[in-house]
Amino acid sequence: MTFEGRVAIVTGGARGIGEGIASALAAGGAKIAIFDLDGEAAEATAAALGVEAIGLAVDCIEETDVAAATEKVVARFGAIDILANNAGAGRGPIDLSQFQGQEGLLRGGALSDNQAQWDLTLAQNLRTTFLASKAAVPHIAARGGGSIVNIASIAGQVASPTLAAYAAAKAGVISLTRSMALELGPKGIRVNAICPGFLWTRAWEGLATSIQMSNPAMKDLTPREVFLNVVKQGVPLGREQTPADIGNLAAFLSSDLGMNITGQAIAVDGGITLR
Ligand SMILES: NC(=O)c1ccc[n+]([C@@H]2O[C@H](COP(=O)([O-])OP(=O)(O)OC[C@H]3O[C@@H](n4cnc5c(N)ncnc54)[C@H](O)[C@@H]3O)[C@@H](O)[C@H]2O)c1
Secondary structure, X not given: OOOOOOEEEEEOOOOHHHHHHHHHHHHOOOEEEEEEOOHHHHHHHHHOOOOOXXXXXXXXXXXXXXXHHHHHHHHHHOOOOEEEEOOOOOHHHHHHHOOOOOOOOOOXXXXXXXXXXXXXXHHHHHHHHHHHHHHHHHHHHHOOOEEEEEEOOHHHOOOOHHHXXXXXXXHHHHHHXXXXXXXXXXXXXXXXXXXXXXXXXXXXXXXXXHHHHOOHHHOOOOHHHHHHHHHHHXXXXXXXXXXXXXXXXXXXXXXXXXXXXXXXXXEEOOOHHHO
């Protein structure tokens, strides 16, 4: 896969899955712009990629922030060919810590009591994807086409009562992917979603701690051991997923090898969603 002469934006690319995507695209020679809340980490990750790359402090929830950063990328690199909408968060604090000990987000009035949390989760995962796409699409179209990859989640594909806000947001990302694929196809822009399974990133560290707190049998385990237990029980292939796994598929979908694939949501989950 080669991305020589192509320019990619990766949102939330300072660490975790986003860093995996940035590395996979950089391995094919793409120029990379990382947008992240953590500007210092974005710069450090960009500097380590071994290609022309920049890291910018951007909150992808804010339209003016995303639009200004996108124009900076065009001013620096002259074009945009690829967008990876990976910025997202909110699953631990909203659905496990906040509602710890309750029966679930949709029961007991928890949802109405926590409207701000609900709105934030939708914004962190769905509005970010919409806004970064809105800013980048005219530039990708000006190149005669390109690729957008949206990072959803298996939580958007299966029912999950304790992750309702996050699940709804990620299902929204999958639906938005289909609408964008249909509407942007005539401009040569392909739009696909990836649904990652279980990855040991910062997001999962918080989740493992919450699972441990609600499960006395796990009290003597480290968060990493809790995570490996979940992997052992829930993943048919018996192994955790990695940022490189997600990065490799994002690169394939964004390359010419994926030129007939659009509007799809592909799970990289070791078979979790088979049952
Ligand atoms: N870790 C998993 O198991 C898993 C599974 C399925 C889906 N996902 C999704 O993958 C994506 C990346 O998650 P991760 O596990 O790498 O998390 P992470 O916390 O390790 O990294 C997320 C990065 O995104 C940045 N970010 C968050 N909100 C942002 C915003 N509004 N604007 C700009 N940057 C922002 C953070 O600063 C951070 O650097 C998320 O969309 C997440 O929902 C993760």
